Amino acid sequence: MDWLQLAQDALPVLIKGAGLTLFFAVISMVLGLVLGFVVALLRVARVPVLAPLVAFYVSAMRGTPLLVQIFVIYYGLPSVGIEFEPVTAGVLALTLNVAAYLSESLRGAIAGVDRGQWDAAMSLGLSWWQGMRYVVAPQALRLAVPSLANSLISLIKDTSLVSVITVSELMMSTKDLIAQTFQPLPLYLMAAAIYWVLSAVFEQVQKRVEVKLQRAYQR
16 A cells, blocks of 8 residues: 555544544643642641552552553452443543652652742741742742653653553554554554654643743743
């Protein structure tokens, strides 16, 4: 089969799969950022009982392969009466995984804020939580942007693993096309190119966000 004709026929299917890949990445990143921030706060504040629990969660998520986590959620949990649709299971697995990494990035960023900022917040009569919300967290977020962006780019590539639970994202769509055309090389190259383009777009977004935050901080 001519590669140009193959590309014309396959591209609409691959773009549709890329849309689902983008959906997984963005939704999981947003939810993971919220959960990761909560986890980071609980650990920084050393909340009794909860801090050790979330520390165990972070260790478990970072210490086991994402593929195993997907299998546990989709194939394992039904044995105890908990069952999810493939898309829900994929989003849940990706969210729990990326949240663990984001929490460490945010925790490190919070630790990177100068101690004088905490003292300034306390001198204004702010409580620990108010100081975190109004003074420390905004500065920590600026410091964490590069790490958060890297996590998003990695997440885009990690979405390929949800193909194992029959979710028709980019990699699953590619496999289906290969099964129909028996042309693995050009189709895998096209899929790789799409992943590359998505990553490059988010790299540019990262740079723009960094510049804007830096300008806002210098004012």
